[in-house]
Amino acid sequence: MKPSIAVIGSGFGGLAAVIALKKRGFDDIVVFEKADEVGGVWRENTYPGAACDVPSPFYSYSFEPNPRWPHRFSRQPAILDYIRDVADKYDVRRHIRFGTEVTGAAFDDTTGKWTVRLDSGDSVEVDVVVPAVGQLSRPALPAIEGRETFAGNTFHSAEWNHDIDLTGKRVAVIGTGASAVQFVPEIQPRVGKLTLFQRTAPYIVPRPDREFSDLHHRVFEKLPVTELAERGTWYSVVEGLSLAWVYAKPLAATIRAISKWHMRRQTAAKPGLFEQVWPDYPIGCKRMLFSDSYLPALTQPNVEVSTDKITGITPAGVCTADGREHEVDVIIWGTGFKSTEFLAPMAITGTGGLELDQEWRTGAHAYYGMTVPRFPNLFIMYGPNTNTGGGSIIYFLEAQAEYLGDYVAHLAATGAPLTVRPEVEQAYDARIQDQLTDSVWSRCSSWYRQADGRITTNWPLLGIQYKKQARFDAADYEVISA
Numbered sequence: 414m415k416p417s418i419a420v421i422g423s424g425f426g427g428l429a430a431v432i433a434l435k436k437r438g439f440d441d442i443v444v445f446e447k448a449d450e451v452g453g454v455w456r457e458n459t460y461p462g463a464a465c466d467v468p469s470p471f472y473s474y475s476f477e478p479n480p481r482w483p484h485r486f487s488r489q490p491a492i493l494d495y496i497r498d499v500a501d502k503y504d505v506r507r508h509i510r511f512g513t514e515v516t517g518a519a520f521d522d523t524t525g526k527w528t529v530r531l532d533s534g535d536s537v538e539v540d541v542v543v544p545a546v547g548q549l550s551r552p553a554l555p556a557i558e559g560r561e562t563f564a565g566n567t568f569h570s571a572e573w574n575h576d577i578d579l580t581g582k583r584v585a586v587i588g589t590g591a592s593a594v595q596f597v598p599e600i601q602p603r604v605g606k607l608t609l610f611q612r613t614a615p616y617i618v619p620r621p622d623r624e625f626s627d628l629h630h631r632v633f634e635k636l637p638v639t640e641l642a643e644r645g646t647w648y649s650v651v652e653g654l655s656l657a658w659v660y661a662k663p664l665a666a667t668i669r670a671i672s673k674w675h676m677r678r679q680t681a682a683k684p685g686l687f688e689q690v691w692p693d694y695p696i697g698c699k700r701m702l703f704s705d706s707y708l709p710a711l712t713q714p715n716v717e718v719s720t721d722k723i724t725g726i727t728p729a730g731v732c733t734a735d736g737r738e739h740e741v742d743v744i745i746w747g748t749g750f751k752s753t754e755f756l757a758p759m760a761i762t763g764t765g766g767l768e769l770d771q772e773w774r775t776g777a778h779a780y781y782g783m784t785v786p787r788f789p790n791l792f793i794m795y796g797p798n799t800n801t802g803g804g805s806i807i808y809f810l811e812a813q814a815e816y817l818g819d820y821v822a823h824l825a826a827t828g829a830p831l832t833v834r835p836e837v838e839q840a841y842d843a844r845i846q847d848q849l850t851d852s853v854w855s856r857c858s859s860w861y862r863q864a865d866g867r868i869t870t871n872w873p874l875l876g877i878q879y880k881k882q883a884r885f886d887a888a889d890y891e892v893i894s895a
Contacts, residue, residue, distance in 0.1 A: 414828040416540040416790075416821055417441040419529050421515050421759075423505070424453015426545035426794035426810050428496065429474070432503045433814035437822055443537065444505070445529070447514035451500045453547060455492045460573040460592060461599035463489035466620075466703045467805045468647040470640060474499065475811060478640050480633030486622045486703070517760035518542050520789060525830045525893065527790065540830075541821060544756050545794035548870055551751040555587075557726055564728040567744040570596060579743060581605040585731050587723070588747030589615055591702055596747070598706035607716045608739050610723055610731065613699065613857075614692045616672045617679075620703035654803025655875050658697035658853045665853075669696040679708035686711060689718050694857040697802060755797060755869070763788035764832070764893065776867040780838040781883040783813055784820075789830035789893045792817050797869050798845050800861070802854065804876040812880040819885035830893040837889045848873035 418434060420427050423446040431442055450456055465472050469487040473479055477499055483491050500506050514532040521528060529537045552569040554560065568574040570592040584604045586593055589611045601607055625633075633640040657664040673691070680686040690708065692699075711718055721733035730740040751757065755777040761769035764787045772785065779785045782799035783792055794817075799809050824831055849868045854861045861870045872879050 414540075414825050415439070415441060416824055417538075418443070418541040418543060418821065419515075419518075419527070419537060419539040420444045420508075420543045420545055422446065422453060422545040422547065422794075423451040423500070423509055424455070424545065424547060425496065425807055426547060426813075427451075427453070427543075428499055428503070428505055429807075429810045429814040430543050430545055430792075430794055430817055431505050431508060432476075432499075433818045434821060435503065435505075437818045439821055439825075442508045443539070444509040445513045445515050445531070446509050446511050447532075449511050450497070451505070451509070452493045452496050454571075455489055455496060458489060458571050458573075458592070459575070460570045460596045462595040463592075464595060465492060466591065467651060468643075470644040471647040471651060471805045472807055474807060475644075477502070478633075478637065478644070480637070480640055481630045482625055484622055484624055486620060515759055517762070518791075519762040520764055520791075520830075522764055525789070541790040541792060541824070543792045543794060543817065544759070544761075544796075546756065546759075547795050548750070548755070548800060551754065551757070552746070553749050553751045554746055555748055557723055559726040559732075562728050563726050563730075563744055565742045565744065567746070569746040569748070571750070577743060579604050582742040583740065584608070585610060585739060585741040585744045586747055587731070587744065588612070588749065590747055590749050591615075591700060592749075593747035594702045594704050594707040596745075598704075598710040601710040601713055601716060605715065608731070608741060609711065609716065609718045610733075611690070611718055611720050612722075613694070614690045615699060616669070616692050616696050616701045617676055617690075617704050617707060618668065618672045618701060619675050620705050622705075648804075648808075651804045652876055654697075654701070655801060656803075658802050659874060665696055668701070672696065672701070676708060679705075680712060682709075683712040686718065689720055695853050697853040698857040699859045699861075700802075756793070761788070761791065763791070776863055776865075777869045778838070778842045780833045780841050780889065781813075781816070781879075782872075783816060783883075784833040784838070784890075786833055786835040786838050789832040790824065792820060798849075798872055799879070800870040800872065801876055802861075802871055808876050809872070809879060812883050816883055816885050823885065823887055823890075827892060831890040832893055833889055834891050845873060 420430050423444055464486055468485050469482040479495055516532050517530045519528050526538050526540055527542045552571045566577050579600055580603045582604055583606045585608050587610045657668055677687050719733055721735045724734050725732045730738055732738050767787050777797040779793055779796045782796035794813055852873055854868050854871055862868050
């Protein structure tokens, strides 16, 4: 049997899946991409200052090092160029159907195949479906009364409207997550007034960025071991963050002390600001952020930080619990993504007509984040509980792509659909949730958690433990007879 495979999405996860399959000799692959270019979140997020907070030598494929990164913490254009180059080099583009959005997929119990439905009204029949849509692809807007009544311009940071000139404008930024920490210093110098509405403050630590010179590039090219050393160094650093959150409370305390020193020093120019921006929850519970420019931007005369609860939005601006109406011309939402709504809004149906959103009604779950009982040959990249609290998601994606290659190779040999055994997946999920129960991520509300407290995004251990544990074993699966 030579399986036919549909991959949904052409970001880092989708490309990793396709490349791993092609290396195994599988070429009957179609990639559905709703946009007109590869790149995923790095195509979509074009806000000023967009960059990765994992060093590029580690935030890249191990099989495709890039000796010519312009910075250690690369900006969005350089990362997008890298993704494009990888798609070209590994001949991925000929598999891609651009401008094609998948609306759903259904498994046929009779034929043992998947019917993938497209927004054009067409459908495609394949043996394997690989959703690679990520956890951070659908912007989230909070349910604030009057949100739709605002008379000025408004947009989410992931859908930045570059046609709006912010020069001299009164701008409200709602949210203080990773994106806001990057774009606020970029827009602050040119806006008239910036009002930052903060619900919960992030821990911020120094960002050890540097520009890589031509000399660096030549050394990396001539002596690849030097780039490998850079990758290994930063692997150790970011894995150390996971170590701190999971195992080493003294290390976490040290990182907290560094953050406090950094934040106090950078807010000294504006009395009272440190008290506003210093977090009141355990470090690691929310995503820790790297920046040397965000807090200095908040000390500027044209910036006001509001920590009062937003009570509503009017045509003129934002109302807060202290009774003020902050009149603004533009509202920028830095409110993150619908991270726990995996694979939405696609409608996925498995054996016996089982709908995936019903299977996941109490929270998304999958065996090592990849396979779900009663959904044969559905293989999820960057699925439930595969996010990392400190490392590089690409490290996880490569492990998943390797698993996918083994999975499809076994499928090709057996010729019949495979589904993970329910008891195997349930035991795994129980273990993961038990490990997460007492983790640092259980100690505050964040995008890692559902409203009921279940953590559906994060892996509870180290990246190396995921890579060692997430290995395909045919005994974990059973054959479905069509």
